[in-house]
Amino acid sequence: MPTREKELIVEELTDKFSETKAAVLTDYCGLDVAQVTELRNQLREAGVDYKVVKNTLALLAAKNADFEEIEEYLTGPTAIAFSDEDPVAPAKVLVEFAKEHEELEIKGGLVEGDLIDLEQVKSLADIPPREVLIAQLLAKMKAPVNGLVNALNDPLQSLAYTLKAIKEDKEE
Template sequence: MPKTRAQKEQLIQKYKEALSQAKAIVFASLTNLKSKELAELKEKIKAQEGESLVIKNRLFAMALKEKNLSLPAEILDRPLLCLFGYQDEIAPIKTAIDFAAEHSKPEALGALFNQNFIGPARVKELALLPGRNELYQNLLGLLKLPALRLIQDLTYHQRRLVFILNNYLNERSQNG
């Protein structure tokens, strides 16, 4: 059933909100993607505090135009799945590439990253970068490491002394 003008305007508004909130948007082809695979991909994106939408190309093009963004014409001439990353810039890109590697579909056609369109080759390069959470974990580990080493160094001699005294007591108890 065709959408009414009000429904179309609502959809354009939803696209504009998603475009303004998203830190990265991956465009993937829906060709040959089964509904079960689509649901699995949507769950993975949702788990990363993102959103995935099967878009109406004409309405999405209008939303892009209103936001002063552009995509190559060949991107918008096929059924599209948009993966919006709201928290982490790399997460939707990494998820799309990993999912495509597992299932050999959907094909990542490109992405909007920092308000600029990047092609599929650059998307694959970005997927190799660590995500925000991984970077935070690495940073936390690096910040904790000097304190742990200091504690270990300060307690080493005490532990060594206790070990020597225990050995001495064990030898004395065995010798009589």
């Protein structure tokens, strides 16, 4: 018979899995308390929630949220980084942290309900921040307008130069 505390944990994790845009599963074994605290602080700054979970409870929650395929990553000590807003944030922070701390092992994750492996998590971490992507999109949208303005402006500018040249010829 499950205890009430375990039921609450499964309910909380089910909600997290249902609402998350991205979740990255890690094996934190080998990190000391200071390193885990540093990791949690970095994740918190990025708006990411980091939970150490029991695999059986996480699997129950994942099944409740229709993510049964996550079972392959639920082995050994497991902690999950959940992001409700930015699907890139947990991958970015964890991949950067894992570069400096080899003890942290990234297992895989979920993005918008799709299971991803370690290589896809690394690829996700390479995506530029949202603000940079928006700036790049706006620059691409602005380029055709600038081209049109220049194309319309060229004949007028050429006419002005021609009239100026004629005026200078007549003054001589």
